[in-house]
Amino acid sequence: MTVVGDVRVGLLGCGNVGAALARVVDEHADLITARAGARVVITRVAVRDVTRARDVKLPTSVFTDDAAGVVADPEVDIVVEVIGGVEPARALIEAALRAHKPVVTANKELIARDGPELFRIAAEHGVDLLFEASVAGGIPLLRPLRESLAGDRIRRVLGIVNGTTNYILTRMAEDGASFADALAEAQRLGYAEADPTADVEGFDAAAKAAIIATIAFGAPVGPDDVFREGITQVTDDDMRSARSLGYVVKLLAVAEEVGGEISVRVHPAMVPVHHPLAAVRDSFNAVFIEADAVGELMLYGRGAGGNPTASAVLGDLVDAARNLVGGARGATFGELVGKPIRPVGDVESPFYVLMEVADRPGVLHAISGEFARFGVSIKSMEQRGAGDDARLVFITHRAREADMVATLDALRHVDVVHRVGSVIRVVGEDD
Amino acid sequence: MTVVGDVRVGLLGCGNVGAALARVVDEHADLITARAGARVVITRVAVRDVTRARDVKLPTSVFTDDAAGVVADPEVDIVVEVIGGVEPARALIEAALRAHKPVVTANKELIARDGPELFRIAAEHGVDLLFEASVAGGIPLLRPLRESLAGDRIRRVLGIVNGTTNYILTRMAEDGASFADALAEAQRLGYAEADPTADVEGFDAAAKAAIIATIAFGAPVGPDDVFREGITQVTDDDMRSARSLGYVVKLLAVAEEVGGEISVRVHPAMVPVHHPLAAVRDSFNAVFIEADAVGELMLYGRGAGGNPTASAVLGDLVDAARNLVGGARGATFGELVGKPIRPVGDVESPFYVLMEVADRPGVLHAISGEFARFGVSIKSMEQRGAGDDARLVFITHRAREADMVATLDALRHVDVVHRVGSVIRVVGEDD
Numbered sequence: 001m002t003v004v005g006d007v008r009v010g011l012l013g014c015g016n017v018g019a020a021l022a023r024v025v026d027e028h029a030d031l032i033t034a035r036a037g038a039r040v041v042i043t044r045v046a047v048r049d050v051t052r053a054r055d056v057k058l059p060t061s062v063f064t065d066d067a068a069g070v071v072a073d074p075e076v077d078i079v080v081e082v083i084g085g086v087e088p089a090r091a092l093i094e095a096a097l098r099a100h101k102p103v104v105t106a107n108k109e110l111i112a113r114d115g116p117e118l119f120r121i122a123a124e125h126g127v128d129l130l131f132e133a134s135v136a137g138g139i140p141l142l143r144p145l146r147e148s149l150a151g152d153r154i155r156r157v158l159g160i161v162n163g164t165t166n167y168i169l170t171r172m173a174e175d176g177a178s179f180a181d182a183l184a185e186a187q188r189l190g191y192a193e194a195d196p197t198a199d200v201e202g203f204d205a206a207a208k209a210a211i212i213a214t215i216a217f218g219a220p221v222g223p224d225d226v227f228r229e230g231i232t233q234v235t236d237d238d239m240r241s242a243r244s245l246g247y248v249v250k251l252l253a254v255a256e257e258v259g260g261e262i263s264v265r266v267h268p269a270m271v272p273v274h275h276p277l278a279a280v281r282d283s284f285n286a287v288f289i290e291a292d293a294v295g296e297l298m299l300y301g302r303g304a305g306g307n308p309t310a311s312a313v314l315g316d317l318v319d320a321a322r323n324l325v326g327g328a329r330g331a332t333f334g335e336l337v338g339k340p341i342r343p344v345g346d347v348e349s350p351f352y353v354l355m356e357v358a359d360r361p362g363v364l365h366a367i368s369g370e371f372a373r374f375g376v377s378i379k380s381m382e383q384r385g386a387g388d389d390a391r392l393v394f395i396t397h398r399a400r401e402a403d404m405v406a407t408l409d410a411l412r413h414v415d416v417v418h419r420v421g422s423v424i425r426v427v428g429e430d431d
Numbered sequence: 432m433t434v435v436g437d438v439r440v441g442l443l444g445c446g447n448v449g450a451a452l453a454r455v456v457d458e459h460a461d462l463i464t465a466r467a468g469a470r471v472v473i474t475r476v477a478v479r480d481v482t483r484a485r486d487v488k489l490p491t492s493v494f495t496d497d498a499a500g501v502v503a504d505p506e507v508d509i510v511v512e513v514i515g516g517v518e519p520a521r522a523l524i525e526a527a528l529r530a531h532k533p534v535v536t537a538n539k540e541l542i543a544r545d546g547p548e549l550f551r552i553a554a555e556h557g558v559d560l561l562f563e564a565s566v567a568g569g570i571p572l573l574r575p576l577r578e579s580l581a582g583d584r585i586r587r588v589l590g591i592v593n594g595t596t597n598y599i600l601t602r603m604a605e606d607g608a609s610f611a612d613a614l615a616e617a618q619r620l621g622y623a624e625a626d627p628t629a630d631v632e633g634f635d636a637a638a639k640a641a642i643i644a645t646i647a648f649g650a651p652v653g654p655d656d657v658f659r660e661g662i663t664q665v666t667d668d669d670m671r672s673a674r675s676l677g678y679v680v681k682l683l684a685v686a687e688e689v690g691g692e693i694s695v696r697v698h699p700a701m702v703p704v705h706h707p708l709a710a711v712r713d714s715f716n717a718v719f720i721e722a723d724a725v726g727e728l729m730l731y732g733r734g735a736g737g738n739p740t741a742s743a744v745l746g747d748l749v750d751a752a753r754n755l756v757g758g759a760r761g762a763t764f765g766e767l768v769g770k771p772i773r774p775v776g777d778v779e780s781p782f783y784v785l786m787e788v789a790d791r792p793g794v795l796h797a798i799s800g801e802f803a804r805f806g807v808s809i810k811s812m813e814q815r816g817a818g819d820d821a822r823l824v825f826i827t828h829r830a831r832e833a834d835m836v837a838t839l840d841a842l843r844h845v846d847v848v849h850r851v852g853s854v855i856r857v858v859g860e861d862d
């Protein structure tokens with residue numbers, strides 16, 4: 001590939017990811033030139049405060065607080081957006097695409113919400129819109145889904161896509177920490193925000209799940225289509241049960257296509273200890289893909305952080321630059337085709353259920369009657385504790401979510417059941 | 432993307448992979464058309480015996496025993512080679528490239544040996560030569576290395592790239608089977624060949640390691656540049672030691688760039704039980720990548736088998752078809768630049784060493800003196816068994832391979848050492 005003139009990049013945002021990108025572009029300039037077929041140069045950087053000192057080797061003159069001006073600048077060939085949030089990112093990206101400038105973005109929130117509309121604008125104007133960094137940070141996920149599995153049919157994707165909650169669950173599982181203590185430690189280490197809601201309630205994972213489902217199944221799926229349950233209710237008792245039953249508790253994003261319907265959900269799950277996702281510890285992310293031809297595939301790595309995210313942005317940037325140099329447009333995901341979302345009540349899985357019960361003969365008989373009444377079949381049962389501390393732990397066979405909910409409602413009215421404690425779906429078991 | 436005329440494929444070989452490819456192309460025709468921007472049609476298939484019945488939905492008229500004729504046929508736009516072996520595959524691929532026809536191949540042996548020369552011919556003629564399926568079957572590996580990590584600097588790649596040996600080692604570790612029994616079981620299940628040499632002696636992994644190193648470091652690396660040691664010497668005693676010390680034994684392909692030199696080797700390794708590679712069981716493959724920006728990355732899946740390999744071939748085929756339709760040439764790995772191969776004696780790692788010794792005072796003193804003499808530092812020591820069955824298990828700190836070899840040679844002449852048993856490198860530990 002011959003090297004032509006420079007490809008000039010307008011960078012929107014220079015926080016953690018933007019600064020890391022500027023550093024990598026500088027440090028690996030030769031490598032990037034060889035691979036892109038042109039020198040990639042950051043010529044304009046839009047920031048809120050141009051006076052702030054930044055750890056990047058860029059002349060002060062490139063900084064401006066006029067983001068729209070960077071997008072419109074005739075000396076900017078490609079726009080990289082790492083501001084985050086919906087506006088003004090959305091308007092800036094749209095303006096760039098309409099000006100026929102390729103866009104690379106790491107913006108999970110925006111792509112989850114407005115991806116399909118932005119893809120359409122990019123296609124109309126024949127330019128690249130790349131967003132590998134928006135899901136699972138540095139892990140190459142969207143490109144393999146788009147290209148390597150281009151001829152395969154994806155059945156299901158299971159993802160550990162939130163590093164904060166995976167860190168918390170790892171501490172609970174391995175150190176016996178409570179949720180509160182593990183969260184406090186994650187906050188102390190900077191893994192969790194002061195307000196951890198977006199992570200621990202599964203909002204962050206739900207946005208990523210929506211993007212994964214959109215790409216995997218070629219259908220527009222938004223955050224509101226995702227059933228969502230966080231990890232705040234997971235107890236150390238559940239962790240002990242999981243270990244003794246051969247499971248590990250993980251917050252999973254699940255996206256699957258069943259009978260022409262799409263189901264996307266985020267919830268804690270019991271994952272068999274021998275499943276590759278069970279070995280994903282601390283703040284690492286991983287995405288496990290089940291497809292017709294390729295079988296099982298897992299992609300593992302750093303889901304967040306300045307450098308890993310910058311690495312993903314850079315991969316996209318080199319791609320966009322190479323396409324620009326070659327006068328080509330990169331691969332797209334094809335046109336999205338709407339598909340029905342399966343109601344969560346129709347989704348099937350085995351369930352783990354922990355109940356506080358009276359410790360006397362006949363209890364199991366009373367409880368198992370309710371399971372039977374709603375057609376939920378019990379696979380295993382184990383008593384833990386005795387007397388006032390008696391609890392029963394059930395693992396069911398595969399059951400419809402609606403039937404399980406009905407069973408639990410009924411159980412709450414059985415007098416020997418003092419309390420229905422945890423209910424956690426089992427995912428990843430051959431069944 | 433608008434759909435133009437058909438892209439016509441000439442398939443060389445219709446064994447396991449070729450037949451699986453033909454089936455997937457048929458079953459997922461709509462998906463492939465949408466993604467490639469054209470219908471992909473297999474118009475010619477070269478086989479040895481045209482009379483043999485095959486489980487594919489292709490008209491008998493497309494079969495021929497004239498492979499060169501398929502390559503030369505003006506009605507063939509892309510050539511897919513799944514014959515395997517060096518010749519005639521090499522000559523056919525070269526002829527296709529010189530006729531400006533993109534080539535997709537799954538041929539590990541050929542690419543490991545003649546890759547750099549074939550890449551040059553492809554570049555000269557401005558056509559795609561894609562070979563994702565040649566390493567780790569269905570796992571997207573080469574495309575992420577080429578594209579997603581295009582701007583990153585790769586430091587080291589650790590791979591479990593041979594499913595047969597991983598299956599054997601898993602059986603030894605989990606069921607306590609001996610090497611011979613585990614091999615026999617692998618043969619019974621069809622995972623191992625009647626002559627298992629290529630797998631158990633590491634030749635298959637070495638070819639893949641050469642391709643990985645070539646792509647990861649942009650330098651021509653051939654099979655002869657790979658230091659190679661198989662798994663036939665791994666004992667159940669090593670497996671027990673590994674477990675008690677917190678390791679799992681894996682056959683690893685290791686490719687790294689250190690101080691401008693490249694080191695590529697295949698050998699059994701003690702992998703810490705918490706390392707993601709330790710969770711790669713049975714016949715699965717995985718490749719663990721360490722790079723500057725992205726940090727740690729692992730890609731996991733099926734390394735062999737008709738369908739997974741066909742999936743990788745198909746990903747390349749869609750890529751090549753899309754480029755053909757768009758009049759573009761796909762991404763390349765850039766020009767290869769020769770780099771020195773680091774002599775294996777200069778490679779450093781910690782070592783596990785098991786020795787049969789006399790069981791009496793002063794033994795450790797005599798042995799540790801030899802370690803000290805060659806500058807090899809001991810990290811831990813444990814006695815196993817007693818009396819005639821006494822063995823010492825050592826884990827060293829990081830040491831030069833040449834120093835370790837000198838230590839072992841010296842130890843063989845120490846009278847309290849009855850036998851130096853196993854020596855296994857430790858890989859993947861923070862040190």
